[in-house]
Amino acid sequence: MHYVILGAGAAGLKAAERLRILDQKGRITVVAEDVSPVSRCLLHHYIAGARALDDLSFVPSYFFGENNIRFINKSACPSIDFDQKVMRLHNGERLRYDRLLIATGARAVLPPVPGLAQAGNVYTLRAFRDAEGIAEVCGTGDRTAVVIGAGLVGMDAAQALLQRGVKVHVVELADRVLPLYLDAPAARLYQTLFEQEGAAFHTGTAVTSAQQNGAGQVCSLVLANGETVPCDFVVVASGARPNLAFSSQKSGNIPRTSSAIEVDDHMRTSTPDVYAAGDVTGISGIWPLAVKQGIVAAENMAGKDSVYQDTFSKINALNFCGLPALSIGEVNPPEDTDSAIETLTSGAVYKKFVTENGILRGALLVGDIAGGGFYAAMVKRGIPLKRAAQRWNENFTDHFAVDEKARYFYAEPTPR
Numbered sequence: 001m002h003y004v005i006l007g008a009g010a011a012g013l014k015a016a017e018r019l020r021i022l023d024q025k026g027r028i029t030v031v032a033e034d035v036s037p038v039s040r041c042l043l044h045h046y047i048a049g050a051r052a053l054d055d056l057s058f059v060p061s062y063f064f065g066e067n068n069i070r071f072i073n074k075s076a077c078p079s080i081d082f083d084q085k086v087m088r089l090h091n092g093e094r095l096r097y098d099r100l101l102i103a104t105g106a107r108a109v110l111p112p113v114p115g116l117a118q119a120g121n122v123y124t125l126r127a128f129r130d131a132e133g134i135a136e137v138c139g140t141g142d143r144t145a146v147v148i149g150a151g152l153v154g155m156d157a158a159q160a161l162l163q164r165g166v167k168v169h170v171v172e173l174a175d176r177v178l179p180l181y182l183d184a185p186a187a188r189l190y191q192t193l194f195e196q197e198g199a200a201f202h203t204g205t206a207v208t209s210a211q212q213n214g215a216g217q218v219c220s221l222v223l224a225n226g227e228t229v230p231c232d233f234v235v236v237a238s239g240a241r242p243n244l245a246f247s248s249q250k251s252g253n254i255p256r257t258s259s260a261i262e263v264d265d266h267m268r269t270s271t272p273d274v275y276a277a278g279d280v281t282g283i284s285g286i287w288p289l290a291v292k293q294g295i296v297a298a299e300n301m302a303g304k305d306s307v308y309q310d311t312f313s314k315i316n317a318l319n320f321c322g323l324p325a326l327s328i329g330e331v332n333p334p335e336d337t338d339s340a341i342e343t344l345t346s347g348a349v350y351k352k353f354v355t356e357n358g359i360l361r362g363a364l365l366v367g368d369i370a371g372g373g374f375y376a377a378m379v380k381r382g383i384p385l386k387r388a389a390q391r392w393n394e395n396f397t398d399h400f401a402v403d404e405k406a407r408y409f410y411a412e413p414t415p416r
């Protein structure tokens with residue numbers, strides 16, 4: 001049996017590890033564009049100069065050797081023949097597979113701003129080469145950057161650029177930073193901290209055009225509110241889509257919605273022996289769920305009957321300017337719901353709880369994230385608050401199982 005995995009990210013490598021546990025004899029090959037396994041969540045540390053490439057890996061250096069996995073790096077796959085079960089690599093190699101997992105993640109998308117896509121000094125932040133490009137353009141001199149988008153990726157980039165001594169402007173369409181995770185008071189806390197580091201924010205407005213100099217570089221951005229922001233380079237962090245770059249016309253028909261690969265609850269596509277996991281499925285865009293999908297895909301590839309159940313993706317940990325936060329569930333409920341909101345502010349700590357009919361729907365913890373595991377389980381499982389038999393103080397629940405009374409217990413380890 002030859003298992004081929006396209007993508008060495010969260011889903012791909014977790015699947016490879018699980019496959020090796022379940023099938024000691026099968027051949028496993030991982031193909032990736034990346035030079036080495038890199039955690040996207042750590043890329044900003046490379047830009048900031050705080051970590052080298054080797055320190056961005058999320059698997060130990062002996063991972064491939066010890067698990068007897070062939071790793072073909074720096075090799076994009078331009079097409080797959082699903083009928084013949086052959087993958088064609090950029091280096092000319094043709095790779096036959098028995099079972100294939102597509103785990104190519106997501107790709108950054110540029111907003112349709114005139115003058116942006118064609119310019120030479122516009123960067124996204126998704127792969128190591130993006131981080132390398134940004135680190136290089138920071139240089140050592142007096143530079144000004146505009147970051148488009150104040151989500152997790154944009155704020156990661158902004159923080160790293162500030163650490164490099166770059167002057168940073170952040171433009172955000174919503175009325176606040178980190179709008180998917182924070183409410184207005186929490187967003188204000190973070191914005192103030194960034195401003196103290198020297199960042200300038202332009203919220204509630206959009207970039208409408210990019211002005212280029214004679215060298216084809218963006219030299220200023222024009223905003224919908226009438227402002228013009230001069231800059232030396234631009235980092236775009238305003239959205240991502242499933243990465244279907246491998247899926248050229250020659251790739252035949254891989255089932256997909258308009259932008260993602262469709263899978264069933266076994267992470268199977270409807271093409272025989274082809275599975276998909278992680279951001280490429282469009283199910284979620286967070287690391288822990290990509291890992292879980294990789295595990296389920298691998299188990300089914302190895303002949304087990306494994307169902308993907310965890311679709312709760314509204315949990316995000318943030319840590320900017322030394323201030324940690326945990327955003328769980330619905331922290332900005334629509335006004336027309338029956339939600340009750342309770343907030344607590346004490347010094348640098350801000351907490352908000354959203355309940356509806358006795359059930360915790362959302363929790364926002366800023367400055368003190370203790371109890372986060374408890375709240376996450378309550379929101380995720382919709383357990384009525386009055387049934388909570390005990391309150392425990394675990395910050396992360398992914399490694400624990402939770403019963404119907406919100407008591408946690410250690411799940412049995414999966415046998416090798």
Ligand SMILES: Cc1cc2nc3c(=O)[nH]c(=O)nc-3n(C[C@H](O)[C@H](O)[C@H](O)COP(=O)(O)OP(=O)(O)OC[C@H]3O[C@@H](n4cnc5c(N)ncnc54)[C@H](O)[C@@H]3O)c2cc1C
Pocket residue numbers: 006007008009010011012031032033034039040041042043044075076077078103104105106125126152153156243245246277278279280284285286287288290317
């Ligand atoms: C800057 C940044 C910060 C983030 N921070 C967080 C965070 O704090 N918390 C969180 O939960 N999530 C975070 N995320 C999201 C998280 O990284 C993703 O959800 C997760 O990496 C998805 O895993 P994946 O395996 O689907 O894809 P990825 O980890 O992106 O891996 C994709 C793999 O596919 C390979 N590949 C792509 N195309 C091809 C091709 N044509 N041929 C060969 N190989 C190919 C790539 O080289 C790579 O190895 C962040 C993302 C970014 C970009």
